[in-house]
Amino acid sequence: MKGEMMELKLTVNGKPYELMVKPKTLLVDVLRNELKLTGTKTGCRTSSCGACTVNIDGRAVRSCSVLALQANGHDVVSIEGVASGGKLHPIQQAMVDHGAIECGFCTPGMVMSARALLNENPKPTREEVREAIQGNLCADEGYVKYIEAIEIAAEEMRGGK
Amino acid sequence: MISDFEYFAPKTVAKALSLLARYKEKAKIIAGGQSILVIMKQGLLKPQYLIDIKGLAALEYIKYDEKKGLRIGALTIHRAVEKSPLVQKYFGVLSEMERNLATIQTRNWGTLGGNLCHGDPAGDVAPVLIALGAKLKLASAKKERTIEAEEFSKDYLEVALRPDEMLTEILVPNPPPRTGVAHDKLMVMKGDMGIVGAAVSITLSDGVCQDARIALSNCAPIPLRAKEAEKVLIGKKISDALLAEAGEAASTEVSPVDDVHGSAEYKKEMAKVFVRRVGARALERATGGRA
Numbered sequence: 001m002k003g004e005m006m007e008l009k010l011t012v013n014g015k016p017y018e019l020m021v022k023p024k025t026l027l028v029d030v031l032r033n034e035l036k037l038t039g040t041k042t043g044c045r046t047s048s049c050g051a052c053t054v055n056i057d058g059r060a061v062r063s064c065s066v067l068a069l070q071a072n073g074h075d076v077v078s079i080e081g082v083a084s085g086g087k088l089h090p091i092q093q094a095m096v097d098h099g100a101i102e103c104g105f106c107t108p109g110m111v112m113s114a115r116a117l118l119n120e121n122p123k124p125t126r127e128e129v130r131e132a133i134q135g136n137l138c139a140d141e142g143y144v145k146y147i148e149a150i151e152i153a154a155e156e157m158r159g160g161k
Numbered sequence: 162m163i164s165d166f167e168y169f170a171p172k173t174v175a176k177a178l179s180l181l182a183r184y185k186e187k188a189k190i191i192a193g194g195q196s197i198l199v200i201m202k203q204g205l206l207k208p209q210y211l212i213d214i215k216g217l218a219a220l221e222y223i224k225y226d227e228k229k230g231l232r233i234g235a236l237t238i239h240r241a242v243e244k245s246p247l248v249q250k251y252f253g254v255l256s257e258m259e260r261n262l263a264t265i266q267t268r269n270w271g272t273l274g275g276n277l278c279h280g281d282p283a284g285d286v287a288p289v290l291i292a293l294g295a296k297l298k299l300a301s302a303k304k305e306r307t308i309e310a311e312e313f314s315k316d317y318l319e320v321a322l323r324p325d326e327m328l329t330e331i332l333v334p335n336p337p338p339r340t341g342v343a344h345d346k347l348m349v350m351k352g353d354m355g356i357v358g359a360a361v362s363i364t365l366s367d368g369v370c371q372d373a374r375i376a377l378s379n380c381a382p383i384p385l386r387a388k389e390a391e392k393v394l395i396g397k398k399i400s401d402a403l404l405a406e407a408g409e410a411a412s413t414e415v416s417p418v419d420d421v422h423g424s425a426e427y428k429k430e431m432a433k434v435f436v437r438r439v440g441a442r443a444l445e446r447a448t449g450g451r452a
Contacts, residue, residue: 002209003165023168023211026198047199050266059240059269065198066270067191069168070215113265134352135264 010071012037013081021068028052028063030071031078039079039108043137050136053109054078060116060132079108082115091115091153100149102140109136114150122158126151163198164207170216174300177214177327182302184210185324191215192236192275195267220274220329223247231333235274239263242273252333254342254360258289261345264352274328277313280320280383283354287314287384288376289344290331292360298330299323307332311376314383337372340364341446343439346378347431349422355379356422359411359435361443363399370394375407375440380415380432387411390436404440408433 005020012035019034028045031037031054040063043051047065054063055077063078082089088096091114101107110133117124117132124132129150130143138146171177181188189208191197192215200206214220220236225247233242242248243259262268262276262285276286277297290297290310298307299322310331313321322328336342342362346355358378364371373394375387390411397403417428 002167004167006168022165024163024165024201026163046202047195047267050264053266056270060266061270062266065195065267067168067194067198067213069170070191070194070213072170073216116265116269131260131351132265134350135266 006069008068008072010073011075013077023067023069025068026064027054027066027068027071027076030068031063031076037078037080041105041108043105043109048137049106049109050113050133051106051109053112053136055112055116055119058116058119060113060135062135077112077115079111082111089115089153090156091118091150094149094153094156095146098145098149098152100142100145102138102142106136106138106142110138110146114146114153117150118154118157122154124150124154129154162204163201164204166208166211168211168213170213172216174214174217174219174329175302177212177217178300178302178325180210180212181327182325184212188212190278190327192278193238193271194275195263195271196275196279196281214327215272225251227335229332230335233273233331233333235277235328235330236272237274239268239271239273239276240265243268251335252293252342254289254293254344255333258285258344258360261285261348261351261355267352273331277331278320278322278328280314280316280318282314282317282381282383282385283358283379284384285344285346285355285358285378288358288360288378289342290333291376291384291386292342292344292362292374293333293336294362294374295334296332297328298332299326300329301325301327305329311386317382336362337364339366339447339449340372341443341448343442343446345435345439345442347435354422357417357428357431357435359432359439361436361439363394363440363443363447365444365447368398370397370399373407375411375436377411377415377432377436380417380428382416385415387414387432387436389414394440399440399444401437401441404437404444405433407440408436411436
């Protein structure tokens with residue numbers, strides 16, 4: 001039947017969830033409204049701004065542009081799952097230390113795009129860093145600090161090499 | 162706001178095709194959803210049934226054969242095409258196209274087949290496949306057929322799929338020796354939709370253009386094959402002046418419309434520029450990587 005609730009099973013930040021959703025529900029709305037993980041931001045809901053970026057199976061994806069049911073069986077990581085054991089992830093720490101933050105609204109998306117990049121490519125060129133966050137809009141023009149912070153984090157994660 | 166629909170996530174291609182056979186026009190297929198969700202959010206499309214094929218791993222592959230060329234499963238994500246060593250080695254233009262196609266987030270979830278089936282004349286995949294002389298495999302529960310990529314687009318957002326059919330595979334033949342293919346588009350920002358795009362394939366024989374295929378995006382209701390521009394090149398030794406002449410010819414074939422990104426007049430001018438510019442790059446590749 002149209003609009004009938006369906007079962008969704010997925011892993012979010014390492015924790016398995018089972019819930020019922022309407023098929024038209026977007027992943028971002030499950031994260032924010034059902035799981036109360038509001039660190040993922042909704043900027044435009046039209047796949048333009050990248051504020052809702054999460055990692056699905058390690059890749060950066062916009063959660064406003066994926067039906068929640070499409071994440072069935074997948075491993076989703078949102079900004080809340082990036083730090084571990086009360087310690088910030090090197091990407092987060094580098095952004096804090098380097099002042100790569102203005103109003104902070106685009107920051108969770110930036111972190112998720114950077115995390116996906118550094119998982120795949122531990123030693124990115126500046127061009128690759130720029131490309132990784134090209135789909136994350138910052139209304140405060142803070143791109144340079146973000147790029148530098150991601151480079152610092154990459155070095156840190158490689159053990160200072 | 163997205164309208165309610167009934168959702169299916171079939172586990173096999175056969176099951177997906179039987180659902181299509183049952184619901185036909187009332188059903189829509191969603192792959193990565195990077196295009197369809199946009200128009201569903203706008204309320205332009207309100208399918209009664211949505212068949213989600215994103216999870217069909219059987220249609221996610223890139224295979225290469227020395228004789229038959231490249232075969233790409235319709236559900237292969239853009240990023241996989243871009244990063245594939247096979248694609249980079251034998252069909253560099255596909256990787257070149259993918260890098261500019263959209264943002265990484267979209268390329269990480271969106272599929273090659275989904276992009277094609279959306280039928281947007283601004284899309285990048287169709288013109289490149291037309292330039293490469295690719296074919297598309299379309300399947301229904303009853304049979305399978307193969308058509309030229311060039312025959313696939315019918316009108317704005319309309320493709321040649323019958324209501325019970327879906328795209329399963331993209332076949333790209335090996336280009337003849339001394340062929341160069343290139344793609345580029347006019348963008349506000351890297352990864353944006355192309356305001357005008359061009360894909361050009363040039364085959365040389367003894368320095369003379371043996372064959373040329375030119376396809377343009379966002380210049381007509383469908384990805385446009387600029388045959389008059391091709392005729393300018395075929396049978397001649399290509400020079401910068403001849404490429405400019407081909408650009409002039411292309412600008413008489415296009416029928417762009419005014420929009421927020423540019424006037425029809427501007428797009429005609431850009432069609433001229435991009436045929437010349439991309440043609441020069443294709444020529445360079447055909448002649449063998451001369452700087």
